Amino acid sequence: MKSTLTYLAALAVVTTAAFGDGAALYQACVQCHGAQGEKVAPGGNSKVINTLSKDAIVAAVKGYQAGTYGGKTKALMAAPVKELDDAQIREIADYIGQ
Helix, strand or coil, rough: CCCHHHHHHHHHHHHHHHHHHHHHHHHHHHHHHHCCCCCCCCEEEEEHHCCCCCCHHHHHHHHHCCCCCHHHHHHHHHHCCCCCCCCHHHHHHHHCCC
16 A cells, blocks of 8 residues: 555656646645645654755755655655656745745
């Protein structure tokens, strides 16, 4: 089930990436992080992302991509963020961050 959700999230990221819009890109994150980034993701180990600065979100996503951030959630987040480029990461951060 977890791998199916990860696959669907990754597919949603790739699908919405063409829109170039933080709100559209963020839709791939909603199931775990909530519509406004207000939820602690499954497993209870994530931060509530709408409390993070835009720069902190960018750093976290880039860290997930590099495999250097995330502790227990590192593997879960790797697939959904893999295909995001720098501009898309910034758009998501601008949409949901402080």
